Amino acid sequence: MAAWGERLAGVSGVLLDISGVLYDGGEGGGAAIAGSVEAVARLKRSRLKVRFCTNESQKSRADLVGLLRWLGFDVSEGEVTAPAPAACLILKQRGLRPHLLVHDGVRSEFDQIDTSNPNCVVIADAGEGFSYQNMNKAFQVLMELENPVLFSLGKGRYYKETSGLMLDVGPYMKALEYACGIEAEVVGKPSPEFFKSALQEMGVEAHEAQRRAPPGSQG
């Protein structure tokens, strides 16, 4: 492996994924991946700008940052780009009122959003919340709209927990797309807009950035 200096020539910022890169989720919150706490600390001491870019949609940024700090990471809420706040921005810009099919842990991110008389649907990794009843309700809301708009916070197929593989939001996005004959708007990775907003928040141009994610991941 080349030395840092050589590998980072021309790079002025680093966008770090969180889950599966900095820590692995699991019982009791999860565990830091070996070396990652030190790597983040070293990056922060360097001349490089650092930002965290996640598709985590089960937890609010506050809860996620609380967990990361507890695991030893130097990170604050303002340094994290996550799909729920990005979705809130889009909803406000377009005057949309969502029906939410999301995990209770992330619901607080939508506190400032009007959810009355919904004219779109937002789905996220809802875990057990993906019951038939909840999916059918989201489906019915979409079918009652003249122009059904579905936002999906990420489109991951599955993720790994200590208990095994878990279905992510992507399969449920596909289910609603097929049921309604529509295409969802993905908010989060791998949407280019999402990466761009993370870079913008970091104050770095795309060509100056280095993304760090495991090979083959959507990170």
Added chain:
Amino acid sequence: MAAWGERLAGVSGVLLDISGVLYDGGEGGGAAIAGSVEAVARLKRSRLKVRFCTNESQKSRADLVGLLRWLGFDVSEGEVTAPAPAACLILKQRGLRPHLLVHDGVRSEFDQIDTSNPNCVVIADAGEGFSYQNMNKAFQVLMELENPVLFSLGKGRYYKETSGLMLDVGPYMKALEYACGIEAEVVGKPSPEFFKSALQEMGVEAHEAQRRAPPGSQG
């Protein structure tokens, strides 16, 4: 509308859909669609062969026929082509042992099928059975197989009940297809094999058959 004789020239058999054609499902079992009891009786008095071809996968054929007879239809179990028995035939022919994600009402159709140590997954319109936990289990079974095989009893998007639109099996088939990166084998309409087996059971060639279904339906 042309007279029966003219419309049926060259036709020697009639394949009838059931749900939405002969009766509408709903509370208390549902209700016969006006004129359909008499139409079936008239067909049966004619020179035409008659067979019933359904994608119903929440009920066993015995329960379905019981309901239809209660509604006044002249129909017996042996006259019904349904996806669950068709799937059982395929499972036996190919030596497959399914993990079943199906409605309790249709489980009896699989009584003679070995479901130990599954090497494929069969999904049907499971209704409330499409919980996150059940979907995740089906997903995990597929991911543990070297060659994941998924059968879907039909691929309907949704159907109408008196309480409103209900998600059918199709969206859940799409979810598992996307999660596992596979393509399901559809048993039931609109699979040509399914229609062919119905015709075979009726003793009619395809060109001699007339299908009767509402315009635009998958029936």
